Amino acid sequence: MTRNEFLLQIDDILGLQPGTLRGDEKLEELENWDSTSLITFIALADSNAGVAVSPAQVVNCTTVADLLRVARVENHSN
Amino acid sequence: MTSEANTLRPGARRAPQLPTALADLLRNRKKLKNELLEQPNLLSTRIAILGGSTTTEVKSMLELFLLAQGIKPTFYESGYNRYYEDVLFENQDLWNFKPDIVLVHTTWHNVSHFPELMETESEVEQRIDHEMTRFRSLWEKIHSELGAVIIQNNFDMPRLRPLGNLEASQPFGRANFLMRLNAEFANYSHTHSRFFINDIHYLSAQVGLTEWFGNSYWYSFHMALSPTATVALARNVAAIVKSIYGKSKKCLVLDLDNTLWGGVIGDDGLQNLILGKDHAVGEAFLDFQRYVKNLQRRGIILAVCSKNDPENAKEGLSHPDSILKLEDFAAFKANWNPKPGNIREIAEELNIGLDSLVFVDDNPAERAFVAEQLPEVAVPDVGSDVSMYAEILEREQYFEMDKLVEEDLNRAAFYSSNAQRKGAESSFKNYGEFLASLEMTAEIGPFAPVYLERITQLINKTNQFNLTTRRYTSAEVEAVAQDPSFVTLYGRLTDKFGDNGLVTVLIGHVVGEAVEIDVWLMSCRVLNREMELAMFDALIEQCQARGIHRVVGTYVPSKKNGMVAKHYGTLGFTRVDTASGGPDVWNFAVPQTYSAKTRHIRRTTETVLAAAGEEPVAVSSGV
Numbered sequence: 001m002t003r004n005e006f007l008l009q010i011d012d013i014l015g016l017q018p019g020t021l022r023g024d025e026k027l028e029e030l031e032n033w034d035s036t037s038l039i040t041f042i043a044l045a046d047s048n049a050g051v052a053v054s055p056a057q058v059v060n061c062t063t064v065a066d067l068l069r070v071a072r073v074e075n076h077s078n
Numbered sequence: 079m080t081s082e083a084n085t086l087r088p089g090a091r092r093a094p095q096l097p098t099a100l101a102d103l104l105r106n107r108k109k110l111k112n113e114l115l116e117q118p119n120l121l122s123t124r125i126a127i128l129g130g131s132t133t134t135e136v137k138s139m140l141e142l143f144l145l146a147q148g149i150k151p152t153f154y155e156s157g158y159n160r161y162y163e164d165v166l167f168e169n170q171d172l173w174n175f176k177p178d179i180v181l182v183h184t185t186w187h188n189v190s191h192f193p194e195l196m197e198t199e200s201e202v203e204q205r206i207d208h209e210m211t212r213f214r215s216l217w218e219k220i221h222s223e224l225g226a227v228i229i230q231n232n233f234d235m236p237r238l239r240p241l242g243n244l245e246a247s248q249p250f251g252r253a254n255f256l257m258r259l260n261a262e263f264a265n266y267s268h269t270h271s272r273f274f275i276n277d278i279h280y281l282s283a284q285v286g287l288t289e290w291f292g293n294s295y296w297y298s299f300h301m302a303l304s305p306t307a308t309v310a311l312a313r314n315v316a317a318i319v320k321s322i323y324g325k326s327k328k329c330l331v332l333d334l335d336n337t338l339w340g341g342v343i344g345d346d347g348l349q350n351l352i353l354g355k356d357h358a359v360g361e362a363f364l365d366f367q368r369y370v371k372n373l374q375r376r377g378i379i380l381a382v383c384s385k386n387d388p389e390n391a392k393e394g395l396s397h398p399d400s401i402l403k404l405e406d407f408a409a410f411k412a413n414w415n416p417k418p419g420n421i422r423e424i425a426e427e428l429n430i431g432l433d434s435l436v437f438v439d440d441n442p443a444e445r446a447f448v449a450e451q452l453p454e455v456a457v458p459d460v461g462s463d464v465s466m467y468a469e470i471l472e473r474e475q476y477f478e479m480d481k482l483v484e485e486d487l488n489r490a491a492f493y494s495s496n497a498q499r500k501g502a503e504s505s506f507k508n509y510g511e512f513l514a515s516l517e518m519t520a521e522i523g524p525f526a527p528v529y530l531e532r533i534t535q536l537i538n539k540t541n542q543f544n545l546t547t548r549r550y551t552s553a554e555v556e557a558v559a560q561d562p563s564f565v566t567l568y569g570r571l572t573d574k575f576g577d578n579g580l581v582t583v584l585i586g587h588v589v590g591e592a593v594e595i596d597v598w599l600m601s602c603r604v605l606n607r608e609m610e611l612a613m614f615d616a617l618i619e620q621c622q623a624r625g626i627h628r629v630v631g632t633y634v635p636s637k638k639n640g641m642v643a644k645h646y647g648t649l650g651f652t653r654v655d656t657a658s659g660g661p662d663v664w665n666f667a668v669p670q671t672y673s674a675k676t677r678h679i680r681r682t683t684e685t686v687l688a689a690a691g692e693e694p695v696a697v698s699s700g701v
Binding site: 009012013015034035036039040042043044046047048054055056059 | 099100101104105106107108132134135138294295297298299305
């Protein structure tokens with residue numbers, strides 16, 4: 001899964017318009033980022049990127065880019 | 079092809095289905111919730127989740143699964159691990175919330191003291207008593223002060239076993255201890271009708287303990303269940319809530335060829351059907367038939383809907399290995415008409431709503447056609463592998479039941495007896511002669527403790543012959559049964575074909591010299607049998623005995639109770655002018671001398687309380 005595809009999925013989790021997130025957003029400033037979206041993110045990383053992300057790893061993330069890094073999403077746009 | 083079968087009623091729409099893949103379910107939960115909230119006629123309920131661990135995900139998933147059942151919940155969530163304190167110390171937020179249902183979401187992590195190594199049996203017994211005292215005090219306070227139904231998790235098993243297999247066999251083993259607690263919880267449920275076990279012991283085995291519990295979820299969030307486990311739990315709790323509100327399915331409609339046996343009876347002939355232990359697939363069909371037979375034994379009505387010549391179809395059920403026999407089916411449609419029309423006729427014959435039916439057919443085209451034409455009918459995608467049919471039906475928990483009462487066990491017999499009654503009907507000159515031939519006897523009396531469960535079940539399940547569709551919890555039924563300001567009546571009906579059981583209920587509130595009927599309902603299986611007249615006769619007797627001069631009846635229209643719109647008018651009530659759009663209100667002046675309306679039902683000698691609190695008075699009546 002590409003970086004852009006994964007960002008679109010996180011948009012979806014947070015109820016944002018597709019294309020809203022760019023990666024540099026701080027998680028604490030995102031209105032819908034809560035424990036529910038965190039758990040959904042873990043399930044998404046597992047099913048779509050095949051990466052087992054632990055809740056502790058996600059708790060330590062501060063930006064959307066950190067999420068992409070723990071989900072080992074390629075850092076290219078296509 | 080009938081035109082009816084091809085016409086989708088305006089407004090009828092299949093509710094969105096929840097995805098089975100966890101990631102899809104989690105990712106789309108907000109969108110799914112919004113779609114599900116658009117369904118018409120959602121039933122509202124208030125659920126307090128009292129958690130022994132973090133419950134945010136439980137609430138979120140439970141909301142989705144309840145909405146998928148047509149139930150719109152409002153939630154109260156206790157603080158983390160405050161399940162006990164919130165109740166015992168009467169958290170005002172919880173008290174003000176007034177829950178209909180309390181879900182006590184505890185797991186093995188909430189056991190306060192496990193046995194120590196080498197403790198004796200009597201020491202372990204004391205620990206069990208201690209745990210049970212703690213939980214009983216919780217449950218009893220919820221019942222007595224909040225008046226709510228309780229759904230209580232039993233215990234899952236710890237994933238780690240420091241004692242190895244001795245965990246299960248030694249009294250001081252944790253697994254052994256938890257299994258004994260589970261047995262104690264089950265015993266409590268046997269004696270408390272408003273208490274339901276959410277069997278997470280089974281669910282954790284079904285999901286697998288490795289998947290059920292995740293260290294990282296526990297240490298990071300104190301979630302005692304993984305997301306996969308949370309979905310399984312939410313699905314199961316939603317099934318229990320659905321059954322409490324009488325929304326479980328009642329009837330299984332089955333195709334025949336390649337559904338109940340392998341092969342096509344019309345082409346292959348009886349001797350070549352694949353059914354029986356001497357063939358791998360034949361044994362799977364046999365096991366599916368056994369599963370269906372077990373459903374029928376516990377009260378699920380069976381019907382056949384098959385594209386076949388009727389004689390061929392019946393011949394298939396005479397196969398020597400067939401567990402299901404022709405007499406097991408309350409409705410039998412074997413013809414070449416489109417299945418949606420046949421299924422609609424089955425619902426009409428059985429006097430049940432289309433939303434009470436589940437249709438199983440191996441043919442995906444038939445399933446799709448029925449699903450499109452009859453959105454109320456549940457049509458599981460059973461595939462074409464017979465070994466999976468029962469699994470798929472189980473997964474959907476269509477037939478979950480809150481309690482098993484005698485009427486459930488007899489229901490299948492009621493419906494096959496009804497088929498005999500209908501057969502008898504055609505041989506009489508007029509309907510009165512037919513009714514007389516049924517040799518009907520009614521037992522009508524005030525609510526008695528032995529019937530309260532069945533009365534509650536009827537109040538919460540009856541939709542068609544139901545004047546107000548007002549629902550009562552068990553606690554409310556118990557309360558009105560003891561309250562002298564209420565008139566309560568139940569009715570049982572037997573005839574020469576069998577016992578129809580407790581089929582009708584009436585609750586009236588005495589206000590001054592009038593009784594206002596709050597609930598009047600009757601099972602449709604005794605429709606047009608004069609049972610409603612027998613109930614009215616009994617009500618008037620009660621009024622005369624208690625000095626009540628007026629009966630006020632209310633008809634609250636619903637999507638399903640059009641059949642009783644003229645009920646009060648037919649009984650001789652006068653309609654009161656009411657605001658347009660409001661319920662219809664009707665008045666009946668109780669005469670000093672009254673001639674019973676029932677002509678064909680003999681009433682047994684029963685005890686009728688002239689007024690609650692007085693000595694029972696023997697009353698003999700009949701025609």
